Amino acid sequence: MPRGAQMHIDVITDREQLEKLHGDWDRLYAEDPEAQLFISWNWLVPYMRSYAGAWFVLAARAGETGSPYVALMPLRLRTRINKSSGLYINEINMAGNNAADYTGAICAPEHAIAALQAFGRHVAQMGWSRLNLENLRMSRERIFAFIGQFSRETFEMREFSRVNAVDNVNNCRCFAATLPDTFDSYLDTVLSANTRQKLRRFLRKVDAGELRIGRAEPATYERDIDMLLDLWRIKWGARKGDRLQSILVNNRRVLRESYRHGTLYLPMLWQGERLLGALAIFVDPVKKALLFFMAGRDETVSSIPVGLILHGHCIRLAIENGFTTYDFLRGDEPYKLAFGVSESRVDCAMIHTKSGRNVGDRLDPRCLNDVFAEVSRSHQKGELAQADSGYRQILATDPQHARALYGFGQLLSFKGNHRGALGQFETLAEIAPNSWKTWFRVGMELQALSRHIEAEDAFLQTLALAPDYAPARFALAKSLAALDRRNAAIDALSGLLEDLQLAPRDSTLHLKADAMLKRLKQQAKPSYIRLNPAPVPAAMSTMAY
Structure with missing residues (x-):
């Protein structure tokens, strides 16, 4: 192509x-x-x-x-x-x-x-x-x-x-050694005379059993990883500061997963029962490479070149198994230069x-639920400006995000913007027509706007979906009363109070319904006015029929 x-x-x-x-x-x-x-x-x-x-x-x-x-x-x-x-x-x-x-x-x-x-x-x-x-x-x-x-x-x-x-x-400089066919060739042609002699001497100690190199096994790898990380922590912990724990958690997860999937070699250098050091080496059989990831060593040991021995052991093992690269990864620490490396870089x-905002002023759709969770927490904590901004961002990306529509509607209603809140809940009612909570919210916003005929319809829709929802029955009575349908309101409240008495659930609602019912009944009584007969004018009183 x-x-x-x-x-x-x-x-x-x-x-x-x-x-x-x-x-x-x-x-x-x-x-x-x-x-x-x-x-x-x-x-x-x-x-x-x-x-x-x-x-x-x-x-x-x-x-x-x-x-x-x-x-x-x-x-x-x-x-x-x-x-x-x-x-x-x-x-x-x-x-x-x-x-x-x-x-x-x-x-x-x-x-x-x-x-x-x-x-x-x-x-x-x-x-x-x-x-x-x-x-x-x-x-x-x-x-x-x-x-x-x-x-x-x-x-x-x-x-x-x-x-x-x-x-x-x-850490943008990277070093790796290209490995020849034999370890002797590597020692003789790649390393300096001093490094070659020192490495041969200490590897002989390993071969003779004075020092021992073991490796992590299925039964021990978790323990061995923890031992490596503990040595690393002693050396680097203070330098990492507040990031230390997150680094340890992340590296432990990476090393364990790598071992389980066959990409980790973890050699450990021992002197008797004393652990001198360990390396975490990633293994790439496809590209024929070993990659040195991290090390830990006993910092109190100065007479034994722990790093040189372990790296030399791994390079020898790599060559014996036909690998062609030993990669020290990122960082231009001077010790790496002793191993006959060449340099490359990462970018x-x-x-x-330029605006500092998302491309197109929209969020990635896959993050909306996480953003909603954060926005909801801001809303609950009373951080209304942050919640308002977050709801608007979510809805700009997904105008039909149901939970954001509901939450934003609640927020606008709380701020007294009932017209804006109504728009959110009406949109949500189109998306979820069987949500009684949404219809109740529609009714409440219509009621706040004194649109009682429409509010009545919304509350009836709520009760069609949730017949026992007492707040909707009370709200319906309020709109009926506002429409001067006093008898219908009285009937609605009477029925509500009977049910509340049978199964007490909301004492506040019970008190409100009872007070409203008494007020409506009082208003419904006829006004009896005593009419005193007006005095008859004298001229009329003598009129004959």
């Missing part, structure tokens, strides 16, 4: 659809020379599933419906409040964000450019305010094909670095709307 050719984009959002992608995903991963472990099915999909309702996959077809997919781009949606505007906005992140060192897409090579252009066009039309492209590992040609679809009239892009302020480590950028 020529570049720029039209492609069809499907948006995969549920687990059943996702499972159907498995075959295409594995095929494209194997075909794509730019594919890397963090976008493989076995690593990424288990992680994505932990973000239920937020992940989605853009899937490109070059042919008719049913034809194989030629590219996949996994993404994730996030919703938050813009503090300056008070509006809810959507952000789109790469699906592996917060866990994956590399992100991107997988493509059939001959369709890559056309597919990335199509993905860009599709994303540019979605409802969002920020698109975070973190740790993007794709060729410049593919990146430009994607970002070239975002109009400069609407969007701006900002590239940024990932340099740690504490130690000046640049970090953010594309955002």
Whole structure:
């Protein structure tokens, strides 16, 4: 297919659809020379599933419906409040964000450019305010094909670095070693003489049993992961500050899922019964790569080069099993340079709307229920301005969102905007004509507007659906009285009071109904006026008949 050719984009959002992608995903991963472990099915999909309702996959077809997919781009949606505007906005992140060192897409090579252009066009039309492209590992040609679809009239892009302020480590720089056919060749041709001699000496200690390297097993992997994370926490916990617990929870989940899906190797270096250190290594049998994710070691041990031994062990194991790459992932820590590595980079950028608002001033439809939950909480807490804004945003995206119509109607009614409230409830009544609550609300707003004939109809509709709903019977009596149909109102209230006495439910309503009934009966009594006979004029009194 020529570049720029039209492609069809499907948006995969549920687990059943996702499972159907498995075959295409594995095929494209194997075909794509730019594919890397963090976008493989076995690593990424288990992680994505932990973000239920937020992940989605853009899937490109070059042919008719049913034809194989030629590219996949996994993404994730996030919703938050813009503090300056008070509006809810959507952000789109790469699906592996917060866990994956590399992100991107997988493509059939001959369709890559056309597919990335199509993905860009599709994303540019979605409802969002920020698109975070973190740790993007794709060729410049593919990146430009994607970002070239975002109009400069609407969007701006900002590239940024990932340099740690504490130690000046640049996390956009990545290092990996290309492995030769034999471990001896690696030692002799890749490493420096000093590193080679040191590594050989300590690996001999391992082979002789002075030191022992074990590995996580099905019965021990959860314990072993916890031990690794505990060592890591001792080293890095203070530096991570308030983020520490969330990092530990996220990494524990990632490591456990990776082990269960066969993508984690966890070697542990022991001296007797003392754990000296451990590595978390991701295994990519398709691309023949081991990827070093994290390490932990006993910081009180200074005489044994724990990291060198464990990395040397893993590199030897990789070569023995035909692997060709040992990837140290992101970060330009100096120790990595000792392993004969070459450098590559990841890109970090953010594309955002110039207005700071969502594209088209609409929310992504999939976030509406979550936004409604937040808006409802604001409403309940009395944060009426925030609730008002949120309801309006939801209804601008989905004018028939039933719960937002009801909540917004309640809010407008509370603020005294009965005409606006009536509009919300009447719309809802069209959508849900069998909702007695909605018809009751329609009646109450009509009553507040003194439109009692229509209110009567609404209350009758309410009672047709919920015959025992006492507040509707009371409200109906009020409208009947307002229409000067006093006898009908008296009958309605009398019946209501009889039922309330038989099954007491609402003492306040009982008191109101009783007071209203007495008032109506008093008004219904005839007024007896004593007429004193008028004095007869004298001239008339003597008139003869």
